Amino acid sequence: MFIEQLSESTEMYLKAIVEMSDRDMVAVSRLAERVNVTPVSANEMVHRLGEQGLVEHTPYKGVALTEKGREVACNVLRRQRLWEVFLYEHLKIEWAQIYELACSLEHATAPEVTEALATFLGDPRTCPRGNPIPAADGSFTPLDGLPLSEISVGKTVRVVAVNATETDVLRYLQEREILPGQEITVLEAAPLHGPLMLRMPGGKEVALGMSLAEFVFVK
Amino acid sequence: MFIEQLSESTEMYLKAIVEMSDRDMVAVSRLAERVNVTPVSANEMVHRLGEQGLVEHTPYKGVALTEKGREVACNVLRRQRLWEVFLYEHLKIEWAQIYELACSLEHATAPEVTEALATFLGDPRTCPRGNPIPAADGSFTPLDGLPLSEISVGKTVRVVAVNATETDVLRYLQEREILPGQEITVLEAAPLHGPLMLRMPGGKEVALGMSLAEFVFVK
DNA sequence: CGGAATAATAAGGGTAACCATAAGATTTTT
Protein backbone atom coordinates (compact mmCIF):
# COMPACT_ATOMS: atom_id res chain seq x y z
CA MET A 1 0.00 0.00 0.00
CA PHE A 2 1.57 3.24 -1.15
CA ILE A 3 1.47 6.44 0.80
CA GLU A 4 0.00 8.74 -1.77
CA GLN A 5 -0.18 12.38 -0.95
CA LEU A 6 -3.88 13.09 -0.77
CA SER A 7 -5.12 16.64 -0.83
CA GLU A 8 -6.84 18.22 2.12
CA SER A 9 -10.01 18.34 0.08
CA THR A 10 -9.85 14.62 -0.64
CA GLU A 11 -9.45 13.85 3.05
CA MET A 12 -12.39 16.06 3.92
CA TYR A 13 -14.65 14.25 1.49
CA LEU A 14 -13.56 10.84 2.70
CA LYS A 15 -14.07 11.83 6.31
CA ALA A 16 -17.52 13.18 5.50
CA ILE A 17 -18.47 9.96 3.74
CA VAL A 18 -17.29 7.68 6.52
CA GLU A 19 -19.01 9.82 9.16
CA MET A 20 -22.30 9.88 7.24
CA SER A 21 -22.55 6.29 6.08
CA ASP A 22 -24.20 4.54 8.96
CA ARG A 23 -25.67 1.71 6.90
CA ASP A 24 -26.43 2.79 3.32
CA MET A 25 -24.78 4.84 0.62
CA VAL A 26 -24.34 8.56 0.96
CA ALA A 27 -26.28 10.79 -1.42
CA VAL A 28 -24.03 13.16 -3.29
CA SER A 29 -26.29 16.06 -2.38
CA ARG A 30 -25.94 15.27 1.36
CA LEU A 31 -22.22 15.13 0.88
CA ALA A 32 -22.29 18.49 -0.87
CA GLU A 33 -24.11 20.03 2.09
CA ARG A 34 -21.65 18.53 4.53
CA VAL A 35 -18.52 19.78 2.82
CA ASN A 36 -20.23 23.05 1.95
CA VAL A 37 -20.00 23.05 -1.82
CA THR A 38 -22.60 22.99 -4.58
CA PRO A 39 -23.95 19.61 -5.71
CA VAL A 40 -22.21 20.09 -9.04
CA SER A 41 -18.85 20.54 -7.35
CA ALA A 42 -19.43 17.53 -5.16
CA ASN A 43 -20.28 15.51 -8.22
CA GLU A 44 -17.05 16.49 -9.92
CA MET A 45 -15.11 15.61 -6.81
CA VAL A 46 -16.85 12.25 -6.48
CA HIS A 47 -15.68 11.48 -10.00
CA ARG A 48 -12.13 12.36 -9.12
CA LEU A 49 -12.32 10.19 -6.01
CA GLY A 50 -13.71 7.38 -8.15
CA GLU A 51 -10.81 7.64 -10.58
CA GLN A 52 -8.42 7.34 -7.65
CA GLY A 53 -10.21 4.19 -6.53
CA LEU A 54 -11.31 5.67 -3.23
CA VAL A 55 -15.06 5.58 -3.73
CA GLU A 56 -17.68 3.79 -5.78
CA HIS A 57 -20.38 5.97 -7.22
CA THR A 58 -23.66 4.48 -8.34
CA PRO A 59 -25.51 7.21 -10.21
CA TYR A 60 -28.82 8.20 -8.61
CA LYS A 61 -28.00 5.95 -5.65
CA GLY A 62 -25.05 7.42 -3.84
CA VAL A 63 -21.40 6.97 -2.93
CA ALA A 64 -19.68 4.33 -0.87
CA LEU A 65 -16.05 3.97 0.14
CA THR A 66 -13.93 1.27 -1.45
CA GLU A 67 -11.67 -0.80 0.78
CA LYS A 68 -8.81 1.57 0.01
CA GLY A 69 -11.02 4.58 0.70
CA ARG A 70 -12.19 3.14 3.99
CA GLU A 71 -8.62 2.60 5.06
CA VAL A 72 -7.66 6.17 4.31
CA ALA A 73 -10.82 7.50 5.95
CA CYS A 74 -10.18 5.55 9.16
CA ASN A 75 -6.74 7.00 9.29
CA VAL A 76 -8.12 10.48 8.90
CA LEU A 77 -10.66 9.79 11.62
CA ARG A 78 -7.92 8.52 13.92
CA ARG A 79 -5.88 11.68 13.53
CA GLN A 80 -8.90 13.92 13.88
CA ARG A 81 -10.11 12.28 17.08
CA LEU A 82 -6.70 12.01 18.70
CA TRP A 83 -6.32 15.75 18.25
CA GLU A 84 -9.76 16.24 19.74
CA VAL A 85 -8.60 14.41 22.85
CA PHE A 86 -5.46 16.52 23.05
CA LEU A 87 -7.27 19.81 22.56
CA TYR A 88 -9.90 18.96 25.15
CA GLU A 89 -7.91 17.13 27.81
CA HIS A 90 -4.61 18.97 27.66
CA LEU A 91 -5.23 22.34 26.09
CA LYS A 92 -8.59 22.76 27.87
CA ILE A 93 -10.29 24.06 24.77
CA GLU A 94 -14.06 24.46 24.81
CA TRP A 95 -15.82 21.19 23.99
CA ALA A 96 -17.90 22.72 21.18
CA GLN A 97 -14.82 23.98 19.35
CA ILE A 98 -12.61 20.93 19.37
CA TYR A 99 -14.06 19.31 16.28
CA GLU A 100 -13.46 22.31 14.09
CA LEU A 101 -9.97 22.97 15.44
CA ALA A 102 -8.91 19.33 15.24
CA CYS A 103 -10.19 19.26 11.69
CA SER A 104 -7.59 21.74 10.53
CA LEU A 105 -4.78 19.95 12.34
CA GLU A 106 -5.76 16.60 10.95
CA HIS A 107 -4.47 16.97 7.42
CA ALA A 108 -1.16 18.39 8.61
CA THR A 109 -0.28 15.40 10.74
CA ALA A 110 2.42 12.96 9.67
CA PRO A 111 2.15 9.30 10.70
CA GLU A 112 5.05 9.63 13.17
CA VAL A 113 3.18 12.43 14.90
CA THR A 114 -0.09 10.52 14.96
CA GLU A 115 1.46 7.53 16.68
CA ALA A 116 3.53 9.60 19.10
CA LEU A 117 0.42 11.54 19.97
CA ALA A 118 -1.58 8.37 20.57
CA THR A 119 1.11 7.16 22.96
CA PHE A 120 1.28 10.52 24.69
CA LEU A 121 -2.48 10.46 25.22
CA GLY A 122 -2.43 6.88 26.49
CA ASP A 123 -4.08 5.34 23.44
CA PRO A 124 -7.57 6.64 24.08
CA ARG A 125 -10.42 4.67 22.55
CA THR A 126 -12.98 7.45 22.23
CA CYS A 127 -12.90 11.15 21.55
CA PRO A 128 -14.58 13.75 23.77
CA ARG A 129 -17.66 13.64 21.58
CA GLY A 130 -17.93 9.92 22.38
CA ASN A 131 -16.91 8.59 18.97
CA PRO A 132 -14.55 5.63 18.77
CA ILE A 133 -10.97 6.25 17.65
CA PRO A 134 -9.87 3.77 14.97
CA ALA A 135 -6.76 1.77 15.90
CA ALA A 136 -3.44 2.26 14.14
CA ASP A 137 -4.17 -0.76 11.93
CA GLY A 138 -7.48 0.74 10.81
CA SER A 139 -9.67 -1.54 12.89
CA PHE A 140 -12.62 0.23 14.24
CA THR A 141 -15.61 -0.81 16.34
CA PRO A 142 -18.53 1.20 15.11
CA LEU A 143 -20.59 3.02 17.66
CA ASP A 144 -23.30 0.89 19.16
CA GLY A 145 -26.27 3.12 19.82
CA LEU A 146 -29.30 4.68 18.24
CA PRO A 147 -30.07 8.26 17.37
CA LEU A 148 -32.14 9.93 20.05
CA SER A 149 -34.69 10.69 17.34
CA GLU A 150 -35.63 6.99 17.23
CA ILE A 151 -36.19 6.45 20.92
CA SER A 152 -39.79 5.95 22.00
CA VAL A 153 -41.52 8.16 24.53
CA GLY A 154 -41.03 7.20 28.15
CA LYS A 155 -37.62 5.55 27.69
CA THR A 156 -34.60 6.65 29.68
CA VAL A 157 -31.31 6.42 27.85
CA ARG A 158 -27.66 7.39 28.20
CA VAL A 159 -25.88 9.54 25.61
CA VAL A 160 -22.93 7.69 24.12
CA ALA A 161 -21.87 10.10 21.40
CA VAL A 162 -22.65 13.38 19.74
CA ASN A 163 -22.02 13.20 16.05
CA ALA A 164 -22.44 16.83 15.08
CA THR A 165 -19.54 18.68 13.56
CA GLU A 166 -20.58 22.31 13.30
CA THR A 167 -19.45 24.41 16.22
CA ASP A 168 -22.81 26.20 16.52
CA VAL A 169 -24.68 22.93 16.77
CA LEU A 170 -22.19 21.53 19.27
CA ARG A 171 -22.42 24.68 21.35
CA TYR A 172 -26.20 24.51 21.35
CA LEU A 173 -26.07 20.95 22.68
CA GLN A 174 -23.32 21.84 25.15
CA GLU A 175 -25.44 24.64 26.61
CA ARG A 176 -28.28 22.16 27.19
CA GLU A 177 -25.86 19.62 28.68
CA ILE A 178 -26.65 17.06 26.01
CA LEU A 179 -23.22 15.48 26.29
CA PRO A 180 -21.75 11.95 26.36
CA GLY A 181 -22.54 10.20 29.64
CA GLN A 182 -25.73 12.12 30.42
CA GLU A 183 -28.95 10.31 31.21
CA ILE A 184 -32.02 11.54 29.38
CA THR A 185 -35.71 10.64 29.55
CA VAL A 186 -37.86 11.20 26.48
CA LEU A 187 -41.05 12.76 27.83
CA GLU A 188 -42.87 13.55 24.65
CA ALA A 189 -42.51 13.58 20.89
CA ALA A 190 -44.46 16.27 19.09
CA PRO A 191 -46.26 15.10 15.95
CA LEU A 192 -45.09 15.78 12.40
CA HIS A 193 -41.42 15.38 13.30
CA GLY A 194 -41.80 18.07 15.89
CA PRO A 195 -39.37 18.52 18.79
CA LEU A 196 -38.75 16.03 21.57
CA MET A 197 -39.29 17.03 25.18
CA LEU A 198 -36.49 15.67 27.32
CA ARG A 199 -35.92 15.47 31.05
CA MET A 200 -32.29 16.03 32.01
CA PRO A 201 -30.54 14.75 35.16
CA GLY A 202 -31.23 17.85 37.24
CA GLY A 203 -34.93 17.52 36.40
CA LYS A 204 -34.73 20.34 33.90
CA GLU A 205 -36.86 19.94 30.77
CA VAL A 206 -35.43 20.67 27.38
CA ALA A 207 -37.02 20.76 23.90
CA LEU A 208 -34.86 19.38 21.10
CA GLY A 209 -35.63 19.55 17.38
CA MET A 210 -35.67 16.30 15.45
CA SER A 211 -32.78 17.19 13.16
CA LEU A 212 -30.61 17.87 16.19
CA ALA A 213 -31.79 14.69 17.89
CA GLU A 214 -30.44 12.71 14.94
CA PHE A 215 -26.92 13.72 15.93
CA VAL A 216 -27.25 12.38 19.47
CA PHE A 217 -26.52 8.68 19.83
CA VAL A 218 -27.85 6.91 22.90
CA LYS A 219 -28.13 3.46 24.41
CA MET B 1 -5.70 44.90 11.80
CA PHE B 2 -7.80 42.36 9.91
CA ILE B 3 -7.40 38.65 10.18
CA GLU B 4 -7.11 37.77 6.54
CA GLN B 5 -6.96 34.14 5.60
CA LEU B 6 -3.49 33.71 4.18
CA SER B 7 -2.64 30.67 2.14
CA GLU B 8 -0.17 28.08 3.28
CA SER B 9 2.11 29.15 0.47
CA THR B 10 2.03 32.76 1.60
CA GLU B 11 2.94 31.77 5.13
CA MET B 12 5.80 29.63 3.88
CA TYR B 13 7.29 32.50 1.92
CA LEU B 14 6.94 34.91 4.82
CA LYS B 15 8.53 32.44 7.20
CA ALA B 16 11.38 31.86 4.78
CA ILE B 17 11.96 35.59 4.46
CA VAL B 18 11.97 36.28 8.17
CA GLU B 19 14.28 33.32 8.82
CA MET B 20 16.72 34.39 6.12
CA SER B 21 16.87 38.11 6.70
CA ASP B 22 19.55 38.43 9.32
CA ARG B 23 20.57 41.97 8.39
CA ASP B 24 19.94 42.78 4.72
CA MET B 25 17.30 42.06 2.12
CA VAL B 26 16.70 38.56 0.86
CA ALA B 27 17.56 37.81 -2.76
CA VAL B 28 14.62 36.37 -4.65
CA SER B 29 16.79 33.58 -6.02
CA ARG B 30 17.78 32.48 -2.51
CA LEU B 31 14.14 32.59 -1.50
CA ALA B 32 13.31 30.40 -4.48
CA GLU B 33 15.86 27.83 -3.31
CA ARG B 34 14.49 27.88 0.21
CA VAL B 35 10.88 27.30 -0.75
CA ASN B 36 11.89 24.92 -3.51
CA VAL B 37 10.46 26.63 -6.56
CA THR B 38 12.01 28.11 -9.70
CA PRO B 39 13.20 31.72 -9.57
CA VAL B 40 10.43 32.69 -11.98
CA SER B 41 7.77 31.28 -9.66
CA ALA B 42 9.32 32.98 -6.66
CA ASN B 43 9.29 36.23 -8.57
CA GLU B 44 5.60 35.89 -9.33
CA MET B 45 4.86 35.11 -5.72
CA VAL B 46 6.89 38.06 -4.52
CA HIS B 47 4.72 40.26 -6.71
CA ARG B 48 1.58 38.83 -5.20
CA LEU B 49 2.96 39.33 -1.71
CA GLY B 50 3.81 42.90 -2.66
CA GLU B 51 0.26 43.56 -3.84
CA GLN B 52 -1.01 42.30 -0.49
CA GLY B 53 1.30 44.73 1.29
CA LEU B 54 3.29 42.01 2.98
CA VAL B 55 6.68 42.60 1.38
CA GLU B 56 8.61 45.32 -0.36
CA HIS B 57 10.50 44.25 -3.45
CA THR B 58 13.37 46.34 -4.76
CA PRO B 59 14.31 44.92 -8.16
CA TYR B 60 17.88 43.63 -8.33
CA LYS B 61 18.21 44.20 -4.58
CA GLY B 62 15.87 41.81 -2.83
CA VAL B 63 12.77 41.49 -0.69
CA ALA B 64 12.05 42.79 2.80
CA LEU B 65 8.99 42.37 4.97
CA THR B 66 6.71 45.32 5.57
CA GLU B 67 5.48 45.98 9.10
CA LYS B 68 2.36 43.99 8.35
CA GLY B 69 4.41 41.19 6.83
CA ARG B 70 6.73 41.07 9.81
CA GLU B 71 3.76 40.78 12.12
CA VAL B 72 2.31 37.87 10.21
CA ALA B 73 5.71 36.21 9.93
CA CYS B 74 6.35 36.44 13.67
CA ASN B 75 3.03 34.82 14.28
CA VAL B 76 3.91 32.03 11.94
CA LEU B 77 7.25 31.61 13.66
CA ARG B 78 5.57 31.49 17.05
CA ARG B 79 3.24 28.70 16.00
CA GLN B 80 6.03 26.79 14.28
CA ARG B 81 8.36 26.91 17.26
CA LEU B 82 5.72 26.14 19.87
CA TRP B 83 4.91 22.98 17.95
CA GLU B 84 8.60 22.16 17.82
CA VAL B 85 8.70 22.30 21.61
CA PHE B 86 5.66 20.08 21.89
CA LEU B 87 6.92 17.51 19.41
CA TYR B 88 10.32 17.32 21.06
CA GLU B 89 9.50 17.60 24.75
CA HIS B 90 6.20 15.77 24.91
CA LEU B 91 5.97 13.52 21.90
CA LYS B 92 9.69 12.63 22.05
CA ILE B 93 10.14 12.99 18.32
CA GLU B 94 13.66 12.92 16.90
CA TRP B 95 15.31 16.34 17.06
CA ALA B 96 16.19 16.41 13.37
CA GLN B 97 12.59 15.85 12.34
CA ILE B 98 10.77 18.37 14.45
CA TYR B 99 11.23 21.33 12.12
CA GLU B 100 9.68 19.57 9.18
CA LEU B 101 6.81 18.10 11.17
CA ALA B 102 6.05 21.35 12.98
CA CYS B 103 6.06 23.10 9.64
CA SER B 104 3.02 21.21 8.45
CA LEU B 105 1.16 21.77 11.70
CA GLU B 106 1.88 25.46 11.72
CA HIS B 107 -0.53 26.59 9.05
CA ALA B 108 -3.37 24.51 10.49
CA THR B 109 -3.23 26.16 13.90
CA ALA B 110 -5.94 28.58 15.00
CA PRO B 111 -5.05 31.42 17.41
CA GLU B 112 -6.94 29.78 20.29
CA VAL B 113 -4.86 26.66 19.84
CA THR B 114 -1.63 28.60 19.64
CA GLU B 115 -2.23 30.37 22.93
CA ALA B 116 -3.55 27.29 24.70
CA LEU B 117 -0.49 25.41 23.51
CA ALA B 118 1.83 28.13 24.75
CA THR B 119 0.22 27.94 28.19
CA PHE B 120 0.36 24.15 28.19
CA LEU B 121 4.07 24.27 27.38
CA GLY B 122 4.74 26.88 30.06
CA ASP B 123 5.39 29.77 27.66
CA PRO B 124 8.78 28.60 26.43
CA ARG B 125 11.11 31.28 25.09
CA THR B 126 13.18 29.14 22.73
CA CYS B 127 12.56 26.15 20.52
CA PRO B 128 14.66 22.97 20.64
CA ARG B 129 16.84 24.31 17.84
CA GLY B 130 17.68 27.27 20.05
CA ASN B 131 15.68 29.90 18.20
CA PRO B 132 13.64 32.43 20.14
CA ILE B 133 9.85 32.10 20.13
CA PRO B 134 8.13 35.42 19.40
CA ALA B 135 5.70 36.54 22.09
CA ALA B 136 1.95 36.61 21.54
CA ASP B 137 2.13 40.35 20.80
CA GLY B 138 4.74 39.78 18.10
CA SER B 139 7.69 41.06 20.11
CA PHE B 140 10.77 39.13 19.42
CA THR B 141 14.36 39.36 20.63
CA PRO B 142 16.53 38.35 17.72
CA LEU B 143 19.15 35.76 18.34
CA ASP B 144 22.40 37.22 19.63
CA GLY B 145 25.19 35.17 18.17
CA LEU B 146 27.37 34.74 15.13
CA PRO B 147 27.50 32.01 12.55
CA LEU B 148 30.20 29.49 13.32
CA SER B 149 31.61 30.22 9.88
CA GLU B 150 32.75 33.65 11.10
CA ILE B 151 34.57 32.52 14.22
CA SER B 152 38.35 32.80 14.12
CA VAL B 153 40.63 29.85 14.64
CA GLY B 154 41.46 29.05 18.25
CA LYS B 155 38.27 30.45 19.76
CA THR B 156 36.02 28.32 21.94
CA VAL B 157 32.33 29.06 21.63
CA ARG B 158 28.97 27.75 22.71
CA VAL B 159 26.24 26.83 20.22
CA VAL B 160 23.13 28.91 20.81
CA ALA B 161 21.02 27.89 17.85
CA VAL B 162 20.92 25.76 14.75
CA ASN B 163 19.10 27.51 11.97
CA ALA B 164 18.88 24.75 9.42
CA THR B 165 15.49 23.54 8.31
CA GLU B 166 16.07 20.51 6.13
CA THR B 167 15.82 17.25 7.98
CA ASP B 168 18.93 15.78 6.30
CA VAL B 169 21.04 18.74 7.34
CA LEU B 170 19.66 18.66 10.87
CA ARG B 171 20.32 14.95 11.11
CA TYR B 172 23.90 15.42 9.93
CA LEU B 173 24.49 17.99 12.65
CA GLN B 174 22.67 15.87 15.22
CA GLU B 175 24.94 12.90 14.48
CA ARG B 176 27.99 15.09 15.11
CA GLU B 177 26.44 16.49 18.29
CA ILE B 178 26.48 20.02 16.96
CA LEU B 179 23.48 21.01 19.05
CA PRO B 180 22.42 24.00 21.16
CA GLY B 181 24.42 24.18 24.38
CA GLN B 182 27.50 22.38 23.09
CA GLU B 183 30.95 23.92 23.48
CA ILE B 184 33.09 23.90 20.38
CA THR B 185 36.68 24.93 19.67
CA VAL B 186 37.60 26.00 16.16
CA LEU B 187 40.92 24.26 15.50
CA GLU B 188 41.52 25.13 11.89
CA ALA B 189 39.89 26.73 8.88
CA ALA B 190 40.90 25.31 5.53
CA PRO B 191 41.62 27.87 2.82
CA LEU B 192 39.27 28.75 -0.04
CA HIS B 193 36.17 28.40 2.11
CA GLY B 194 37.19 24.88 2.99
CA PRO B 195 35.87 22.99 5.99
CA LEU B 196 36.41 23.93 9.62
CA MET B 197 38.07 21.49 11.99
CA LEU B 198 36.26 21.50 15.32
CA ARG B 199 37.00 19.98 18.71
CA MET B 200 33.88 18.76 20.46
CA PRO B 201 33.41 18.33 24.25
CA GLY B 202 34.50 14.69 24.35
CA GLY B 203 37.72 15.63 22.56
CA LYS B 204 36.45 14.26 19.29
CA GLU B 205 37.44 16.19 16.17
CA VAL B 206 34.90 16.95 13.49
CA ALA B 207 35.19 18.54 10.06
CA LEU B 208 32.34 20.83 9.08
CA GLY B 209 31.78 22.39 5.65
CA MET B 210 31.43 26.14 5.46
CA SER B 211 27.86 26.13 4.16
CA LEU B 212 26.82 23.99 7.11
CA ALA B 213 28.76 26.18 9.54
CA GLU B 214 26.64 29.13 8.42
CA PHE B 215 23.60 27.51 10.00
CA VAL B 216 25.23 27.15 13.40
CA PHE B 217 24.96 30.23 15.61
CA VAL B 218 27.41 30.55 18.48
CA LYS B 219 28.46 32.97 21.19
C1' DC C 1 34.79 49.32 -19.75
C1' DG C 2 32.77 45.15 -21.36
C1' DG C 3 31.55 40.46 -20.87
C1' DA C 4 29.64 37.13 -17.56
C1' DA C 5 26.58 36.19 -14.25
C1' DT C 6 22.40 37.18 -12.17
C1' DA C 7 17.65 39.15 -12.01
C1' DA C 8 13.42 40.36 -13.95
C1' DT C 9 9.73 40.04 -17.35
C1' DA C 10 6.99 38.18 -21.01
C1' DA C 11 4.42 34.50 -23.10
C1' DG C 12 2.25 30.22 -23.02
C1' DG C 13 0.88 26.09 -20.26
C1' DG C 14 -0.85 23.02 -16.53
C1' DT C 15 -3.59 21.36 -12.42
C1' DA C 16 -6.87 21.20 -8.54
C1' DA C 17 -10.79 22.74 -6.78
C1' DC C 18 -14.30 25.62 -6.85
C1' DC C 19 -18.39 28.48 -9.23
C1' DA C 20 -22.92 29.31 -12.29
C1' DT C 21 -26.13 28.12 -15.73
C1' DA C 22 -28.56 25.00 -18.50
C1' DA C 23 -29.92 20.69 -20.47
C1' DG C 24 -30.85 15.73 -19.88
C1' DA C 25 -31.88 11.44 -16.97
C1' DT C 26 -34.08 9.19 -13.36
C1' DT C 27 -36.82 8.74 -9.40
C1' DT C 28 -40.62 10.08 -6.62
C1' DT C 29 -45.04 11.90 -5.95
C1' DT C 30 -49.49 12.95 -7.23
Next chain:
DNA sequence: AAAAATCTTATGGTTACCCTTATTATTCCG
Protein backbone atom coordinates in the same frame (compact mmCIF):
# COMPACT_ATOMS: atom_id res chain seq x y z
C1' DA D 1 -48.93 8.10 -16.52
C1' DA D 2 -47.78 12.81 -16.03
C1' DA D 3 -45.74 16.28 -13.25
C1' DA D 4 -42.38 17.49 -9.85
C1' DA D 5 -38.27 16.90 -7.72
C1' DT D 6 -33.80 15.39 -7.68
C1' DC D 7 -29.45 13.91 -9.86
C1' DT D 8 -26.13 14.00 -13.41
C1' DT D 9 -23.59 15.93 -17.19
C1' DA D 10 -22.03 19.59 -20.19
C1' DT D 11 -20.02 23.97 -20.83
C1' DG D 12 -17.52 27.78 -19.69
C1' DG D 13 -15.28 30.58 -16.17
C1' DT D 14 -12.24 31.75 -11.95
C1' DT D 15 -8.20 31.69 -8.72
C1' DA D 16 -3.82 30.30 -6.78
C1' DC D 17 0.24 28.37 -7.61
C1' DC D 18 3.38 26.21 -10.15
C1' DC D 19 6.13 25.14 -14.73
C1' DT D 20 9.30 26.05 -19.17
C1' DT D 21 11.54 28.85 -22.56
C1' DA D 22 13.12 33.09 -24.19
C1' DT D 23 14.22 37.93 -23.86
C1' DT D 24 15.69 42.07 -21.60
C1' DA D 25 17.76 44.66 -17.67
C1' DT D 26 21.14 45.27 -14.23
C1' DT D 27 25.06 44.34 -11.48
C1' DC D 28 29.54 42.42 -10.69
C1' DC D 29 34.18 41.69 -11.72
C1' DG D 30 38.44 41.08 -14.27
